[in-house]
Every structure is written in C-alpha cells, then in structure tokens.
Amino acid sequence: MTHDPIYSHLRELSWRRKLSNAEEAELRNWLAAHPEAEADWQAEAGLNAGLGRLADVPVPSNFTARVLQAVEREAVADLRRPQGKWLTWLWLRWLPKAAFAAVIVGVGLLSFHQVQAAHRKKLVESVAAVSAVSSLPGSDILRDFDAIRALNPTPAPDEQLLAVLQ
Amino acid sequence: MLLVKQGDAAAFTELVEKYKQPVMNVAYRMLHDAMEAEDLAQAVFVQVFKSAHRYQVSSKFSTWLFTIARNLCLNEIRRRTRHRAESIEAPHPEQEDQPLRQFEDKQTASPPERLLHGELKAKIEEALAELPENQRLAIVLCRQEELSYEEIARVLGCSVSAIKSLIHRGRETLKEKLKPYLRSGAWGAPE
Numbered sequence: 001m002t003h004d005p006i007y008s009h010l011r012e013l014s015w016r017r018k019l020s021n022a023e024e025a026e027l028r029n030w031l032a033a034h035p036e037a038e039a040d041w042q043a044e045a046g047l048n049a050g051l052g053r054l055a056d057v058p059v060p061s062n063f064t065a066r067v068l069q070a071v072e073r074e075a076v077a078d079l080r081r082p083q084g085k086w087l088t089w090l091w092l093r094w095l096p097k098a099a100f101a102a103v104i105v106g107v108g109l110l111s112f113h114q115v116q117a118a119h120r121k122k123l124v125e126s127v128a129a130v131s132a133v134s135s136l137p138g139s140d141i142l143r144d145f146d147a148i149r150a151l152n153p154t155p156a157p158d159e160q161l162l163a164v165l166q
Numbered sequence: 167m168l169l170v171k172q173g174d175a176a177a178f179t180e181l182v183e184k185y186k187q188p189v190m191n192v193a194y195r196m197l198h199d200a201m202e203a204e205d206l207a208q209a210v211f212v213q214v215f216k217s218a219h220r221y222q223v224s225s226k227f228s229t230w231l232f233t234i235a236r237n238l239c240l241n242e243i244r245r246r247t248r249h250r251a252e253s254i255e256a257p258h259p260e261q262e263d264q265p266l267r268q269f270e271d272k273q274t275a276s277p278p279e280r281l282l283h284g285e286l287k288a289k290i291e292e293a294l295a296e297l298p299e300n301q302r303l304a305i306v307l308c309r310q311e312e313l314s315y316e317e318i319a320r321v322l323g324c325s326v327s328a329i330k331s332l333i334h335r336g337r338e339t340l341k342e343k344l345k346p347y348l349r350s351g352a353w354g355a356p357e
Binding site: 012015016042043044046047050051052053054055056057058059060063064066067068070071074 | 175178179182183186187190191193194200203204207208209211212215216286287290291305308309314315330333337340341344345347348
C-alpha cells in the first residue's frame with residue numbers, strides 16, 4: 001500500500017463514488033509511474049465493485065403508510081396520556097434534583113436554628129450569672145475614681161536604697 | 167424538513183419516500199435481519215417526526231436522519247447483547263456456514279450470472295457482518311453518495327481522519343477476507 005497523497009486522494013474518492021474520467025486518467029498515469037501499487041488498486045477496485053453491487057434491501061410497498069400510521073398512533077397516545085407523561089418526566093428529570101435541593105435547604109435551616117439556639121442559651125447563662133451577684137458596691141465608691149486613677153499608682157524607685165542594697 | 171417542522175404531513179410523506187431505501191439498507195446491514203431492519207427504519211421516521219422541532223436548519227437533513235438511525239441501531243444491538251435475543255433470521259450456531267439472506271439482483275441478467283453474483287454478494291454481506299459496528303457503519307454510509315466524509319464523521323461523532331481510518335481498516339479486513347474473489351476478478355472493474 002502506498003501513502004502517496006495523489007493515490008490516497010483518488011483511492012478515498014473511489015470509496016465513495018465512481019471516479020470521473022479525468023480522475024480515472026490521473027490514476028492511470030500515476031499507476032503507470034508506480035506499477036508496484038497496481039495490485040493494491042486492483043483489490044480496491046474489486047472491493048468497490050463488490051460493495052457497489054450489494055442489492056438494495058426490499059422495502060415493503062406499504063412502508064410509508066405504516067410509518068404514517070405509527071406517527072398517528074404516537075400522536076394519539078401522547079394526547080391520551082399527557083398528564084401521566086408529564087408526571088413521568090417530572091419524576092425522572094426533576095424530582096431527584098428537587099429532593100436533593102430540599103435536603104440541602106433543610107440541613108441549612110437546621111444548622112442555622114441550632115446556632116441561634118446555642119447563642120440564646122449563652123446569653124441566658126450570662127444574664128443568670130450577673131443576676132446571681134447578690135450585692136454590688138454603691139455608687140459612692142466611684143465618686144473619686146477619676147482622681148485616684150490620675151494619681152501615679154507606683155512611687156518612683158528609691159535609687160539610694162537600691163545602691164546600698166547592691 | 168422545515169414544512170415537517172410545521173406539521174406538514176405531505177412533506178413528511180415525501181421525506182419518507184425519499185429516504186426509506188437508504189435507511190432500510192443501513193438498518194439491514196447493521197442488524198442482519200430484514201424484519202427488524204423494517205421495524206427500525208419505521209422507528210427512525212417516527213423519531214424524525216417526533217423530534218422535528220429539535221432539528222437545526224444549519225445541519226444537513228441526511229446527517230441528522232442517519233444519526234438517528236445510527237443511535238437506534240446501536241440501541242438495538244445493545245438490547246440484543248443484553249437479552250441475548252436471537253431473531254428468526256439470525257444465523258443459529260448450527261447454521262453458521264449458511265450465507266446471510268440474499269436479495270434479488272436487478273443488475274445481472276442470465277441465471278448463471280445471477281448465481282455467481284448471488285454467491286459473491288453473500289460473501290460480501292458475511293464479511294461486512296463480521297466487521298466491528300463502527301467500521302461497518304462507516305463503510306455502509308460511505309456508499310451513500312449523498313454523504314461526504316465530514317457528514318459521516320458527524321453521524322458517527324468523530325473526526326474526518328478517524329472516519330477515514332475506520333473505513334481503511336474495515337476495507338483492509340474485507341480485502342483480506344475476500345482475497346480469493348478479488349484476485350479472481352469475479353467482480354470485474356469498478357462500475
């Protein structure tokens with residue numbers, strides 16, 4: 001078998017249809033220059049002829065009428081069971097998706113609810129802790145708060161004493 | 167097809183008339199059972215009518231039609247594989263030496279010639295039947311002059327180079343199996 005582009009092209013054309021006179025002449029010229037491909041071409045041509053001779057499969061004379069009847073039957077059947085068909089379509093196509101979406105939404109809502117409940121519980125606990133304190137000091141204790149705060153709470157280090165200690 | 171999309175029954179009848187033969191040929195060569203091929207061809211046209219609204223005007227009708235035929239053929243072949251159903255006309259193990267069904271030869275005249283060509287055709291049908299499905303379909307569609315390699319590629323869902331490779335491999339197998347007949351020149355020159 002040859003991979004020559006001219007031969008390959010003509011051979012591929014011959015697979016689909018009879019070569020035109022010009023193509024046939026081109027092939028003959030090419031084969032004259034490449035006699036080693038003659039046997040391959042003979043086999044190709046023989047197979048083309050064989051495939052070309054395959055008979056058409058007989059089609060019954062009432063084939064078209066039967067197709068039209070079948071189409072009519074289908075149309076009537078579709079009209080008779082539109083709801084059933086719609087439900088089947090819905091069941092097969094959308095119900096699984098809808099169920100999956102519902103599960104996701106349900107899990108989301110449940111999680112949100114639980115987070116909210118936990119938050120509320122913490123709040124209640126902290127309020128209870130505050131209310132458990134029996135007495136708080138009166139507001140008088142805070143009267144001089146700012147003045148006391150402004151005072152330097154730690155005296156300056158006694159440098160001399162530190163030196164003696166060392 | 168545009169008229170069929172609008173529900174024109176006459177246009178649909180015309181389409182069926184035009185394409186029933188090529189669809190039957192493809193179905194028979196894929197299924198090797200005349201009755202099943204007939205039922206399948208009918209199903210193909212019913213499907214065409216039902217799916218007419220989905221037909222894209224940009225694609226060629228025959229490409230779309232043979233794509234439907236191919237899908238239904240493959241479904242049927244898969245169903246057979248699953249159920250291991252044997253049709254009445256399919257060769258039974260004890261009949262494996264018998265040729266596949268032959269159809270009337272309208273191209274040859276004399277009885278001896280018919281006999282010879284009948285035998286040769288049976289051999290070709292047998293060799294074709296033994297090819298893998300995609301190679302067989304590519305070769306059968308290749309004989310539909312209406313379809314280009316690009317269109318055959320679209321029907322089979324692969325590239326043009328892949329189609330040519332499939333056809334080439336299929337034909338190599340056929341040439342190998344039919345070597346004695348090809349050598350004898352019994353089929354003569356290409357028509």
